[in-house]
Amino acid sequence: MRKLILLFCVLLLALPVVAQDEEDESENEDMMVMMGDWETCPTPENLPEEVTIGAIFARSGNISVYGIPQSQAVELAVAEINESGYLGEGVTLSVIFEDSAGDQEQAIAAMTKLVEEDQVVAVLGPTLSTEAFAADPIAQEAGVPVMGVSNTASGITDMGEFVFRNSLPESSVIPGTVAGAVEALGLERVGVLYGNDDDFTLSGYDVFVEALEDLDVEILGEETFARGDVDFSAQLTNLLADDPDALIVSALAAEAVQIIIQARDLGYDGPIIGGNGFNSPAIIAQAGEDAEGVIVGAAWNAASDNELSVAFIENFEEYTGNPPDQFATQAYTGAWLMATAIRCADSVDPADIRDALASITDFPSPLGEFSFDEDRNPVHDPVVQVVVDGAFGILGADMMEEESE
């Protein structure tokens, strides 16, 4: 009994803290002004008092490391949207969050509920590409626009004209990365190392080679490895014997660490350009100073000097207490894109919203100037990151600045 009373007291104590948090949320809104400044479309007049969208994120399970920041970022965006009257006076955007838990079945159930029971006008998510492949056809069939904010697998938007994504697929990140690196470092001759028994690393390799050929960069040699390999010294010795300007590596994170370390052990200290597998803080944590000079593209980097991005980081940190990652930034941008589509459509008919979404171009966002291409895939400049002093910085930061102005 005593324990129960104690527990009750603790709960009582915790209550004001929770309430406090909620107060904080509303105070933050003054900070953000910039996102709503984009006023291509006039303030809508025909919207009902409440517009409801759905959001499916993996909020539990081991994928929740992505799903929870995604949810928080959407909450933040919606708070900002409502605060600024983006959808017109007296119109509230509300979000129904559903948990997919990284599971395909659960994603299907969530999508069915949102589309059929809740009759939402649009959906954000789901978190994983595999979930999207399972759940998005339901939205497509019902004619409800769905936007993935973290799906990077190829073929996502092939599911139909109602399926969008704002997360750059690898095939868009790599060419920009290679172009940025070639320009900044003047690369002429490179060696290529890739895993030849994995879809992800193979497709990365194809895109790398195409990008290199487009830029007339000479490929001195190509070497392969298999998943689970741990010793890359033979391949690296071969590649390094030709004295390349850079190593191009398409590998997953575990192998990437070994490759970086073993290349350095063999005395190579030049740049190593990697695919998305390299875009992980674990690379820096594990490879230590050997990771210096590793170059990898990404949709977003916290070091970006984009004003919207800087403002978002500040607001997100205030809102959640944690710095945002790329997934949070993409989810935040996704919510704003969806709101913009609703605003421009001036309608809650999902088909109108779809058309408005598809015609968004040059939308200023934390990801940069954002557009959808004709396949509803995102178009914006990737960030070319380079590891400097144990952290991802931006390669040739001065150059990027000129571009964005």
Place this chain on the structure above:
Amino acid sequence: MDFVTFLQQSTNAVSLGALYALFALGYSLVFSILGVLNLAHSAVFMWGAFFGLIALDQWHLPPWLAFIFASCAAGLVSVSLEYVAFRPLRKRNAARIAQLISSIGAALLLVNIAQLLYNQIYNASDAYYPRNIQLLPFIPSETVVVGSVSIAPIRLVILVIALVMMLVLQYLVTSTRTGQQMRAVAFNQRTAALLSINVNQIYVFTFLIAGMLAGAAGMLYGMAFLNVSPFVGGNVSLIGLTAIVLGGMGSIQGAVLGSFIVAGLQIASTAAGGSSYRDAIVFFLLFVVLIIRPQGILGQPEQTRA
């Protein structure tokens, strides 16, 4: 290929071969005494890597102590295999194939337990050894460059340990009383028992030594390649098996020789520009050896093996 590249590739081959050898030694030892492949040996290796990681990363032991701990703890895991997976079957005079299959089961169990622990401790399916640990203070942590050939110091350590272990093991089996008893048990279990050799004790001893070797190999593997998971055993088990079959089942020098041949072939095929065919070449050689000389390069024909 120029001379420097050739030297570097040879260095790569020797250091890779040493690692394979360390694993293959224990594998081969159990086979030569029991006459049964212990397919859980790779799981013991994996546990060695895991114990070493825990000792370094969680308990912050000095590396040499962590190494001894990993080796001994893996030895105990190996002994428990003898008690759980092999002895009950031997008692019932089960066929050798039953012991082989029971060792597969034990391997699965060990891997699954490790999976649970990785999830508990690291909240992930893999983990990383700290960078640049020095096994002993006088060993450099930076890459050693001789002429224009580079080698990571840990690879040199592995080479030295593998060669020393081979000599010690060879001495143990051929020149000590326990070794004599081991060979007697290997030749004929029943006869050995009649000669008042404690057969069970010999088995336990054999598993202990094999497990300690696997544990040492596991930790050195972790130090060399950093990334460890419950599945690292899979990386070496097939290669180790190939090495001992190639070198001669049950022969200690054969296991080492086989390891260096496999590593040499892998590196050579990569160096010759065929990194995609690397494993195909290794297994093709295995195939050829099995047809021409089934007992392996240094192996003795079945009847006289001891």
